Amino acid sequence: MTEILEERPFGWQYTNVYLSIFVLFCFKLFVKISLNILTHFYVVKGNRKESARIAAEFYDFGQAICFGARKTLCFLAFCIIEDYAQTDLFVQIVLFKYSWMWQVNATTIDGVTPLFNACSAGSVTCTEVLLEHGAKPQAEAFQPSPIHEASSKGQAACIESLISWGADVDFDIPHLGTPIYIACVSRELQCTQKLLDGGANVQKGRFLDTPLHAAAQKDCPEIIRVLLDFGANINARNLELQRPVETAPPNSTAEAVLLLYEATPPSLCQLCRLSIRNYMGRSRLHLISHLKLPTLLKSFLQYR
Structure with a gap:
């Protein structure tokens, strides 16, 4: 029997090992897809707390490989959380603990970014965090x-x-x-x-x-x-x-x-204000507060 095995190709002797690896890979892929679908289900149903929890656990699963779709879904779940307490918790879990997996500019199939979702939900906290960490x-x-x-x-x-x-x-x-x-x-x-x-x-x-x-x-x-x-x-x-x-x-x-x-x-004051602002240009309007002018005049130029 030993002589027969030795005569067979080297790769054939490890067929069962390759098959086991392939089955294990398929199982892990199935689990990841299931978690992805489950998170999406909770997002659609409006259960933000549960979607955030699953998304955080999703990052814990298989840290060696990180798919763009998974990262995108996790950030999208994060960005629609309107409760600021939950948002801060999720920031701590995802953005700091798993900083090596950031992909803040990832998009869905429709081109939607996490920043777009954050602005749509009106979450200033999410918007600022994403911008601070590289969102365009x-x-x-x-x-x-x-x-x-x-x-x-x-x-x-x-x-x-x-x-x-x-x-x-x-x-x-x-x-x-x-x-x-x-x-x-x-x-x-x-x-x-x-x-x-x-x-x-x-x-x-x-x-x-x-x-x-x-x-x-x-x-x-x-x-x-x-x-x-x-x-x-x-x-x-x-x-x-x-x-x-x-x-x-x-x-x-x-x-x-x-x-x-x-x-x-329009009054002369109004025309003067427009002329000054046009002369300064859009890129320098934020410098009005630094001009050596009375506070009342600076407020007037800023429409305060």
Whole structure:
């Protein structure tokens, strides 16, 4: 019998060993896929606490191999946790204990990043942590944009974080427009204010539609006043050659505000403020607070 085995190929003698390794690999893969599906199930059902717990255990399983899909799912589960106590716990478990497995810019099949999810949920803590550990504040081409998502959901604090980390406030997506245009369409006054404070171009919207057109169409007098204070052109025309006042609903508050502004030109103080801000440029607006000027004048230049 020994002579027969010795005559057989060397690899054939270890067939059973290879088979065992293959079976073990398939079993581990099955367990990982099951955990992935289970975590996704809890995320969809809204059980954030359970999804975070399973995601943390998921990182404990098989540390030698780390798949991009697993890391992405774990971070997505982390980013939609709205309870700050749970968030801090998950940060401690995942971001610090397993820092070697970070992949903060991983995407789902739809191109969604953890940062996008954090901004969508309005979690400033998650947004800051992801940005601090390498998340890109600016979306790649054809990816969902975090700053657009925050603008549409009214997440002004997330917008402020994104701007402070270098997000482009004038990032133009052809079918959506700029973040400030999205904020006006969504009737989000605070987001509009944050974007303008960050240097957003008050005239840049979607194609020839300006943010003022969007605010007029949505009958948002508060946003209209803010846009006009920042120098919006009341005579700009869209693709239909309509001015903002012509797109406002008839006999609406927005129409009344625009007609009143047409009859009362801006003051000299307002024109001076716009000229100074334009001269400084968007990249240096944050330096206004460091100018050797009276506090009252600095506040005026910052629209405080």
